[in-house]
Amino acid sequence: MSTYRDIAREGLWTNNPGLVQLLGLCPLLAVTGTTINGLGLGIATTIVLIGSNLAVSFIRHAVHPEIRIPVFVMIIASLVTAVELAMNAFFHDLYRVLGIFIPLIVTNCTIIGRAEAFASRNPVPRAFVDGLAMGLGFTAVLVVLGAMRELLGQGTLLAGAEMMFGAAVDLTLQPIPAYDGLLLAVLPPGAFIGLGLLVAAKNWIDARQQRASASSAKEARA
Amino acid sequence: MSAQQSRLIRSMAIAAVLLAAFAMVGGGLVALTEQMTRDRIAENERRARLASLQEILPADHYDNDLVSDTVELADGTGLSLDTPVMVHRAFEDGEPVAAIFPVVAPDGYGGPIHMLMGVRVDGRLAGVRVTRHSETPGLGDPIEVRRSDWIHDFEGRSLGEEPEKKWQVQADGGEFDQFTGATITPRAVVRAVRRGLVYFEANRQLIFPETAEETSSSR
Numbered sequence: 001m002s003t004y005r006d007i008a009r010e011g012l013w014t015n016n017p018g019l020v021q022l023l024g025l026c027p028l029l030a031v032t033g034t035t036i037n038g039l040g041l042g043i044a045t046t047i048v049l050i051g052s053n054l055a056v057s058f059i060r061h062a063v064h065p066e067i068r069i070p071v072f073v074m075i076i077a078s079l080v081t082a083v084e085l086a087m088n089a090f091f092h093d094l095y096r097v098l099g100i101f102i103p104l105i106v107t108n109c110t111i112i113g114r115a116e117a118f119a120s121r122n123p124v125p126r127a128f129v130d131g132l133a134m135g136l137g138f139t140a141v142l143v144v145l146g147a148m149r150e151l152l153g154q155g156t157l158l159a160g161a162e163m164m165f166g167a168a169v170d171l172t173l174q175p176i177p178a179y180d181g182l183l184l185a186v187l188p189p190g191a192f193i194g195l196g197l198l199v200a201a202k203n204w205i206d207a208r209q210q211r212a213s214a215s216s217a218k219e220a221r222a
Numbered sequence: 223m224s225a226q227q228s229r230l231i232r233s234m235a236i237a238a239v240l241l242a243a244f245a246m247v248g249g250g251l252v253a254l255t256e257q258m259t260r261d262r263i264a265e266n267e268r269r270a271r272l273a274s275l276q277e278i279l280p281a282d283h284y285d286n287d288l289v290s291d292t293v294e295l296a297d298g299t300g301l302s303l304d305t306p307v308m309v310h311r312a313f314e315d316g317e318p319v320a321a322i323f324p325v326v327a328p329d330g331y332g333g334p335i336h337m338l339m340g341v342r343v344d345g346r347l348a349g350v351r352v353t354r355h356s357e358t359p360g361l362g363d364p365i366e367v368r369r370s371d372w373i374h375d376f377e378g379r380s381l382g383e384e385p386e387k388k389w390q391v392q393a394d395g396g397e398f399d400q401f402t403g404a405t406i407t408p409r410a411v412v413r414a415v416r417r418g419l420v421y422f423e424a425n426r427q428l429i430f431p432e433t434a435e436e437t438s439s440s441r
Binding site: 064090093187 | 244252266
C-alpha cells in the first residue's frame with residue numbers, strides 16, 4: 001500500500017490533475033487571466049475536493065456500487081453549492097469575478113474522478129491527503145498559469161489581491177513598468193499555449209530526471 | 223414470488239432509501255449554509271450596488287437611500303432593454319438631484335455593452351460606467367474606468383443642440399475620442415448614452431412625478 005508521501009507526490013507532481021490527467025481544463029483555461037483569480041478558484045476547488053473525498057471515503061462501505069455515482073454527484077453538488085454561498089458571503093468581489101466558474105466546479109472531472117478512483121477505495125485519512133494533494137496540485141497549475149498570463153498580458157503580478165485579503169492589502173507588483181501588454185496572453189489562445197508550455201516543461205523535467213537516474217545506475221554497475 | 227425476486231426488490235428498496243437519505247443530507251447542508259449566509263449576501267449585494275451607484279453620483283451629492291429609492295418603468299426599449307427599467311433616484315433635502323439607470327449598447331464589437339448612467343435633473347450627465355461587456359481586451363476595454371479615463375469625458379455633458387451631430391465619435395464627425403484600433407466600441411457607447419439622455423427627457427415625469435406635480439400646480 002502506498003505511503004502518504006506517495007499519495008502527496010501523485011497529486012502534486014506524477015499524476016497532477018492539471019498537467020498529467022488534464023482534467024478540469026475548462027476552469028483551468030478560463031479563469032487564469034490573473035494570479036489571484038487562479039488562486040481563488042484553486043482554493044475553492046481544493047475545499048470541494050477535500051470535502052468530497054472525506055464524505056465519499058466515509059460512506060464507502062454503506063453505498064452499493066449501483067448507486068455510487070448518483071450519490072457522489074449529490075455530495076459534490078451540495079458541497080459546491082455550500083462553497084459558492086460561502087464565497088458570495090465572505091469574498092464577494094472574487095465571487096463576482098469568478099462568476100459561473102464556481103458553480104461549474106461541479107463539472108470538474110478531477111473531483112468525481114478522485115471520488116471514484118481513490119476515495120471510494122481508501123480509508124478516510126488517506127482520502128483526505130489525496131484530496132489535499134490533488135487540490136494543491138491543481139491550484140499550483142492555476143496559479144503558475146495565471147501568473148504567466150498576467151505577467152505577459154498586463155505586466156503585473158498579484159493584481160486584485162484586495163478581493164481576497166481585504167481592501168487594505170494591495171500586493172500588486174509591476175515587474176515591467178509601462179508595459180503595453182500582450183493581447184495573446186490575455187485571450188483564450190494564451191491559456192492553451194501557456195498550458196501546453198507547462199505540460200512540456202513538466203515532461204522535460206521528468207525526462208531529464210529519468211536520464212540522470214539511468215546514467216547513475218549505469219555508473220554504479222560499471 | 224421467488225427468493226431471487228424478493229432479494230432484488232429488497233436491494234432496490236435499500237438503494238432508494240440510501241439515495242433519499244443522501245439527498246436529504248445534501249439538501250440539509252445547502253439549506254443550512256444558505257440560512258447562515260443569507261443576510262451577509264444580501265448586505266454584500268446592497269453594498270456592491272451602492273458602490274456602483276456612488277461611482278456615478280458621489281455620496282455627498284444626495285441624502286436619501288439611493289439603493290432602495292427606485293421607480294420601475296415598464297418600457298425599456300429606448301434603452302435597448304427588454305425588461306422593465308429600475309431607475310434609482312437621488313434626492314437632497316427632498317429635491318430631486320439625479321436619476322441613475324441602466325442602458326445597453328446592443329451594437330458593441332463583441333456583443334451588448336451594459337452600462338449604468340446617471341443624469342442630473344438639469345439634463346447633464348453625472349457619469350457613465352460600463353458594468354458588463356465582452357469587447358476585445360486591450361482594444362475595446364478602455365471603456366472600463368480602470369483601464370482609461372475615456373468614460374469620464376461624458377461627465378457634465380448634455381444633449382444640447384444638434385445632438386444627432388455632436389453625439390458621435392470623431393470618426394463620424396462628432397465630439398468624442400475613439401481609441402486606437404477601436405471605433406466600433408466607443409461609437410456604440412456614445413450612441414447608447416445619447417439614447418439614454420433622450421430616454422430620460424422623455425420619461426422625466428414618470429421618474430420624478432413629485433416635481434411634475436409642483437410645476438403643473440405652479441403654472
